[in-house]
Amino acid sequence: xxxxxxxxxxxxxxxxxxxxxxxxxLYYQVLNFGMIxxxxxxxxxxxxxxxxxxxxxxxxxxxSMEPAxxxxxxxxxxNRIEDPIRVGEIVVFRIEGREIPIVHRVxxxxxKQNGDIKFLTKGDNNAVDDRGLxxxxxxxxxxxxxxxxxxxxxxxxxxxTILMNDYPKFKYAVLFLLGLFVLVHRE
Amino acid sequence: xxxNVEDFTGPRERSDLGFVTFDITADxxxxxxxxxxxxKKSTLIIxxxxxxxxxxYLSAEYSTKNNALNQVVLWDxxxxxxxxxxxxxxxxxxxxxxxxxxxxxxxxxxxxxxxSWNVVPNAGILPLVxxxxxVSVPFPDTYETTKSY
Numbered sequence: 001x002x003x004x005x006x007x008x009x010x011x012x013x014x015x016x017x018x019x020x021x022x023x024x025x026l027y028y029q030v031l032n033f034g035m036i037x038x039x040x041x042x043x044x045x046x047x048x049x050x051x052x053x054x055x056x057x058x059x060x061x062x063x064s065m066e067p068a069x070x071x072x073x074x075x076x077x078x079n080r081i082e083d084p085i086r087v088g089e090i091v092v093f094r095i096e097g098r099e100i101p102i103v104h105r106v107x108x109x110x111x112k113q114n115g116d117i118k119f120l121t122k123g124d125n126n127a128v129d130d131r132g133l134x135x136x137x138x139x140x141x142x143x144x145x146x147x148x149x150x151x152x153x154x155x156x157x158x159x160x161t162i163l164m165n166d167y168p169k170f171k172y173a174v175l176f177l178l179g180l181f182v183l184v185h186r187e
Numbered sequence: 188x189x190x191n192v193e194d195f196t197g198p199r200e201r202s203d204l205g206f207v208t209f210d211i212t213a214d215x216x217x218x219x220x221x222x223x224x225x226x227k228k229s230t231l232i233i234x235x236x237x238x239x240x241x242x243x244y245l246s247a248e249y250s251t252k253n254n255a256l257n258q259v260v261l262w263d264x265x266x267x268x269x270x271x272x273x274x275x276x277x278x279x280x281x282x283x284x285x286x287x288x289x290x291x292x293x294x295x296x297x298x299x300x301x302x303s304w305n306v307v308p309n310a311g312i313l314p315l316v317x318x319x320x321x322v323s324v325p326f327p328d329t330y331e332t333t334k335s336y
Contacts, residue, residue, distance in 0.1 A: 068307040087258040110288040113255040
């Protein structure tokens with residue numbers, strides 16, 4: 001009984017040490033994690049400023065621009081006011097009232113002397129222009145609908161975000177693993 | 188780069204509609220050592236390992252009373268790497284309706300047709316290049332009432 005009691009006391013002491021050490025390390029890791037998240041956010045905001053776009057990187061969601069872009073491709077956008085919208089450009093725009101941005105090509109523009117512009121778009125892989133997609137009664141798009149112009153792209157990489165959207169369990173699994181990795185990893 | 192056009196206009200509802208037929212002869216070079224100055228150096232593009240496709244389009248640019256600048260794509264084509272880089276299209280009709288925003292086509296003497304293309308790489312920057320040849324097309328002063336299109 002005495003041996004058992006001593007063993008029990010020792011193991012409790014040991015646990016205390018371990019718990020104390022882990023708490024400090026835990027705080028440290030949490031702070032580290034916070035720093036990584038802040039840096040990432042700052043880089044994203046910095047990109048927003050440099051490109052002038054509210055969403056400088058987007059993922060292609062549909063096949064309407066094939067064979068140039070496929071679902072899962074990543075597009076890099078700029079939206080500088082000094083760059084005028086011209087036909088042939090690939091624009092990412094939002095239709096009023098809809099959340100999901102669309103990536104299509106500019107088919108027609110009519111620009112007034114003062115810079116007011118209205119334009120029509122069409123997906124390369126679609127047979128008809130986008131008038132059917134616009135809001136009821138809307139025939140043209142305007143500068144305010146534009147999220148950005150596609151300037152560069154990387155294929156396939158965006159598939160991860162599509163998977164995370166379509167399969168939320170996958171998203172939680174990824175986040176959980178990331179969190180675990182950061183907390184457990186010793187710098 | 189050479190284009191020949193003949194055209195006539197017709198009103199549809201309240202906007203001018205132009206009809207253009209054209210020939211396109213273009214030589215888009217294939218390969219690294221073929222920098223032949225066929226027309227002008229700046230038009231040549233090379234299908235290299237990072238070029239997935241070219242998106243070609245013929246656009247008409249003009250000015251009207253209503254709008255200082257109008258650009259309308261009349262025709263486009265996707266040219267994949269490996270396709271024949273020489274284009275010799277005759278008597279093509281425009282793929283898209285050439286509607287003006289208003290009545291600016293009638294009597295408009297200066298419509299410029301240009302061939303341009305968007306280079307789509309396997310990965311990287313997406314540049315827009317304009318071909319060096321362009322053709323100026325005047326539209327007649329009157330509308331045609333009978334036409335077969």
